Amino acid sequence: MNIDPVVNALKSIAKPAASLVINQAQRNETVVRTLKQFNFDPVQPPKDVDGVYVYSLIEYGVDKQEVLLNLFREREIKNAFWSAYTSNDPLGFYKEVEKFLQGTDSEYDIRLMRIELRSQLEEFGEIFIKVAKKSKSKEFEPFPEWNLDEYPTEFKSLIREKIRSFCGRQFVFDAFKQFCNKNRSGYFTVVGNAGMGKSTIAAKYVWDNKSPCYFNIRSDGRNRAELFLESIRKQLIKHYQLQNAEKANLADLLEQVSKKLTAGEHLVIVVDALDEVEQEAGGNLLDLPTALPERVYFLLTRRPYTRDKKRLSAPDVPIEELDLRGSQYVDLSREDIKEYIRFFLNDEKDYKNALRQWIQNRNIYDNDFVEQVATKSENNFMYLRYVLPGIANGDYNDLSLKQLPDGLQEYYQVHWQRMGMEEKLQEVKVFILFILVEIGTPIPCEMMAAIAEQDEYDVQVVLDEWVEYLKPQNIKGENCYSIYHASFLDFLKAKRILDAKRKLFQEVNQRIADYLIKEMA
Secondary structure, three states, rough: OOOOHHHHHHOOOOOOOOOOOOHHHHHHHHHHHHHHHHHOOOOOOOOOOOHHHHHHHHHHHHOHHHHHHHHHHHHHHHHHHHHHHHHHHHHHHHHHHHHHHOOOOHHHHHHOOOOOOOHHHHHHHHHHHHHHHHHHHHOOOOOOOOOOOOOOOOHHHHHHHHOOOOOOOOOHHHHHHHHHHHOOOOEEEOOOOOOOOOOHHHHHHHHHHHHOEEEEEEHHOEEOOHHHHHHHHHHHHHHHHHOOOOOHHHHHHHHHHHHOOOOOHHHHHHOOOHHHHOOOOOOOHHHHOOOOOOOEEEEEEEEEOOHHHHOOOOOOOEEEEEEEHHHHHHHHHHHHOOOOOHHHHHHHOHHHHHHHHHHHHHOOOOOHHHHHHHHHHHOOOOHHHHHHHHHHOOOOOOOHHHOOHHHHHHHHOOOOOOOOOOHHHHHHHHHHHHHHHHHHHOEEEEHOOOOOOOOOOHHHHHHHHOHEEEEEEEEEEEEEEEEEEEEHHHHHHHHHHHHHHHHHHHHHHHHHHHHHHHHHH
16 A cells, blocks of 8 residues: 555644644544545454554544654555564664664654654554454464553653653752762652652653653552562563562562672662552651662652651661752752743744744743743742643633732633632532542543443543543543642642532542441442
8 A cells, every 4th residue: 555645644633733632532533534535444444554654643643743644655664563562572663763763854854843752752643553453363472561651650751741841950869869979878858849840850760761751649658668579570580580579578579689780880860749548657758778788879759757757777878859949949940940840832833833933922032921920920830831821722811911810729720710710600610520539530421420420521621621630541541630739639629628619529538438348338
């Protein structure tokens, strides 16, 4: 099959053509329409290799940049992919693509657009395998494990999302490097308020160094010591080919790894959000060892804590903290914040044009915008993550620069009021969000509808309306939702103490209890 007409069709809807694909439903509709355009059955893929390749390219390429579409149309790339597929060597495919791109304009364009090539190649491979399985052709068996990197599968999407617009924070990495250079082992903790970029720092270090990692996520139920040990154990066994370690505790695992480290090599394990860990009193959080072998380090992140909440005791191990709130880091953090704002203004393809239009309509100079929004943010990246796209999407067309909310908590409150959530007519929306708060783990729309005693379609409309604050994920074939960020979860929990909402929280808990009793009957 001639691939050129397909690529040309995909190019007509390729980024950055004015943010054409707004949500997953629209994307799926575009994929189906494009498949039909080239006489593919959207339900049953073809059985031949060429057909599956083109079919997969349509599923993958609907909202991709032109440079990526041109890459996959190349015969050398297609042959390299099939060779890697049949030999179960995805990393070999990555190396062949890098070799193919070396010194070309495409390589320059990919770097200029900050495209993570490795994740794109992995995404295409995963889609190809999914399509190959649907084809039910024996030609594609055995199906390879298409993993182009060494990151745990459960954290890949989180890491990619966090580093997408990463800026600055070099002073944190420099401080950690100095800590490792002057100590034989140790615990280094980055402390900061919600939204100050702790998880992004952790993700960036993992991405750059392929370090074993664990991200505690309360809303996903991934915040217990046994899950942490299970994940880290698998990673260390894979990284270092450990033998007979399937039941080893963390201290024994670290001892085994330390004996395998070559001269100049060290092990860094990254653990994010210690404050979200759920664990009975007594001992270190996540049962972190009280002693560490030489050349073994932990890079930890957590929110500010009281002495009784620290739960990290290692008398003979160096322990150091970097508090992002510290006066010595305020100026450095502000520079990082300003760099992040400039990135949105100049390089963020989905928002830069609309942001510039908003600025021009108000006769604001770029530097004034950067300085004032940085001040408004109070050095909080989560604030910018919401406010900058909000400006671009027209949410603040009725406001001046000075009228933008001050700080993350005021942003949440202003947004809450602008959405009319204090009004009686919006009580159903509040009820649905409170269900997510009280359940605490990802749940499907169907379950929320049953608890709220609402039509499932109406609940989905509410979820779509608040999607930027929620984390959708597919669990065992069901689309489930949880609160995206701990700071928004805290904001909603604070509504419990307000008289106007207290009764609603009580009703939510009663409905949840009634639902669970009914399900167990």
